[in-house]
Amino acid sequence: MNNGIPLTTLERFPDYLNYLRDLGCGDDDKISSGVIAKALGLGEVLVRKDLACTGCAGKPRVGYVVRDLIAALEGALRCDTRKNAVIVGVGGLGSALLAYGGFSKYGIDIVAGFDIDPAKQTEENGKPVLPMEYLSDGVKKYGAALAVICVPASAAQGVCDALVDSGITGILTFAPATLRADSRISVRHMDVAANLAILASGII
Amino acid sequence: MNNGIPLTTLERFPDYLNYLRDLGCGDDDKISSGVIAKALGLGEVLVRKDLACTGCAGKPRVGYVVRDLIAALEGALRCDTRKNAVIVGVGGLGSALLAYGGFSKYGIDIVAGFDIDPAKQTEENGKPVLPMEYLSDGVKKYGAALAVICVPASAAQGVCDALVDSGITGILTFAPATLRADSRISVRHMDVAANLAILASGII
DNA sequence: TAGATTGTTAATCGATTAACAATC
DNA sequence: TAGATTGTTAATCGATTAACAATC
Numbered sequence: 001m002n003n004g005i006p007l008t009t010l011e012r013f014p015d016y017l018n019y020l021r022d023l024g025c026g027d028d029d030k031i032s033s034g035v036i037a038k039a040l041g042l043g044e045v046l047v048r049k050d051l052a053c054t055g056c057a058g059k060p061r062v063g064y065v066v067r068d069l070i071a072a073l074e075g076a077l078r079c080d081t082r083k084n085a086v087i088v089g090v091g092g093l094g095s096a097l098l099a100y101g102g103f104s105k106y107g108i109d110i111v112a113g114f115d116i117d118p119a120k121q122t123e124e125n126g127k128p129v130l131p132m133e134y135l136s137d138g139v140k141k142y143g144a145a146l147a148v149i150c151v152p153a154s155a156a157q158g159v160c161d162a163l164v165d166s167g168i169t170g171i172l173t174f175a176p177a178t179l180r181a182d183s184r185i186s187v188r189h190m191d192v193a194a195n196l197a198i199l200a201s202g203i204i
Numbered sequence: 205m206n207n208g209i210p211l212t213t214l215e216r217f218p219d220y221l222n223y224l225r226d227l228g229c230g231d232d233d234k235i236s237s238g239v240i241a242k243a244l245g246l247g248e249v250l251v252r253k254d255l256a257c258t259g260c261a262g263k264p265r266v267g268y269v270v271r272d273l274i275a276a277l278e279g280a281l282r283c284d285t286r287k288n289a290v291i292v293g294v295g296g297l298g299s300a301l302l303a304y305g306g307f308s309k310y311g312i313d314i315v316a317g318f319d320i321d322p323a324k325q326t327e328e329n330g331k332p333v334l335p336m337e338y339l340s341d342g343v344k345k346y347g348a349a350l351a352v353i354c355v356p357a358s359a360a361q362g363v364c365d366a367l368v369d370s371g372i373t374g375i376l377t378f379a380p381a382t383l384r385a386d387s388r389i390s391v392r393h394m395d396v397a398a399n400l401a402i403l404a405s406g407i408i
Numbered sequence: 409t410a411g412a413t414t415g416t417t418a419a420t421c422g423a424t425t426a427a428c429a430a431t432c
Numbered sequence: 433t434a435g436a437t438t439g440t441t442a443a444t445c446g447a448t449t450a451a452c453a454a455t456c
Contacts, residue, residue: 005407008423014398018357018380032437040382045425048438060431060438076405083404092300097396099296102380106401146404153222170403176222176306178244186408188399192301192376194218195392197310199374200287200350201280203209204390212447236413249449252414264414264455
């Protein structure tokens with residue numbers, strides 16, 4: 001499944017993409033690795049190594065064609081392939097993510113939410129919030145391959161297991177707990193409080 | 205400032221802490237690195253190396269005293285020192301974070317929010333949401349050392365600069381943009397859409 | 409004592425950086 | 433041509449893992 005792109009490189013792709021898209025360049029505009037490196041606070045050799053992984057070659061003395069670079073990064077991140085995602089746990093955070101428009105630039109559609117609380121089982125931003133009992137059916141019905149877990153830590157592993165059973169292949173979790181899942185499932189953990197605590201520790 | 209704790213190790217501390225706290229152990233309960241390793245999906249030598257960084261020693265054939273380990277991790281993460289944080293940008297995400305209770309376990313208090321929109325300048329969860337003009341005064345008044353940026357990407361660098369000017373030393377940003385700040389300022393970037401896109405790329 | 413578990417030292421692995429040749 | 437910039441190869445650095453001695 002891995003195209004030989006290191007994870008560290010892949011994790012920088014969205015940063016390159018955001019930066020290059022924001023430049024608002026025309027069809028033939030070029031950019032050098034040095035300029036990108038400076039803007040993103042990276043080494044310029046690292047930038048060239050990263051960009052080589054996209055398959056978009058630069059020209060000595062000229063640099064990279066910005067449009068080509070954007071297209072190559074979008075290709076690597078599969079931005080042109082539509083992917084459906086569900087949100088599990090429609091509290092404050094889950095609700096905010098249901099309404100957030102920032103997923104579309106990666107070709108991701110948030111199609112539905114799930115919550116145990118009947119009071120939340122209505123609609124948010126035009127998207128249905130369904131009871132947890134429909135999780136498996138909903139995931140299949142919407143053809144969702146991705147899920148975002150926004151439930152409390154104590155419920156997260158159970159939700160994770162249910163998602164895996166439903167056929168989800170990628171899970172992003174905000175719950176402050178380590179989730180165990182089959183190695184074929186990709187899990188990424190974003191712990192807001194932990195990240196703020198790391199900053200607050202004064203160690204970095 | 206760095207106690208010699210590698211960043212990779214520090215980033216695992218919250219995971220250890222969450223796991224150990226959730227065990228609900230008594231005063232004398234012990235645990236081995238192997239058990240922790242298995243629960244968190246890590247190598248057991250890595251766990252011992254990480255725990256050594258906390259200063260809490262284990263005993264051969266016995267393991268680690270869970271309570272001591274928790275105390276040592278809390279010490280490293282400064283959980284017993286109160287720190288104030290502000291949220292800049294009280295949209296869906298900022299609003300959710302103002303209401304989120306999960307920061308307290310790290311000794312962090314979210315004390316106020318800031319937003320340009322007068323409609324949002326009221327109160328959220330008992331916390332004042334102030335106009336952006338009061339950012340600098342508010343940060344000083346509340347003695348905030350930490351800030352969370354939840355504004356759109358286009359406004360993020362300006363907010364970052366203003367926060368640094370106000371005396372903030374740690375910034376957590378959710379805006380999909382790379383922020384540049386003086387090297388004395390710690391900046392951590394959490395891009396929700398980017399993380400979901402990495403999962404969706406199928407490369408991992 | 410025997411055996412489980414820690415902690416340390418050495419080896420491996422992967423990522424970043426440095427040096428430099430290739431080239432437009 | 434001269435010089436800027438890419439891409440590659442080698443060196444460095446840091447993190448993880450393996451081997452094993454220490455010890456309770």
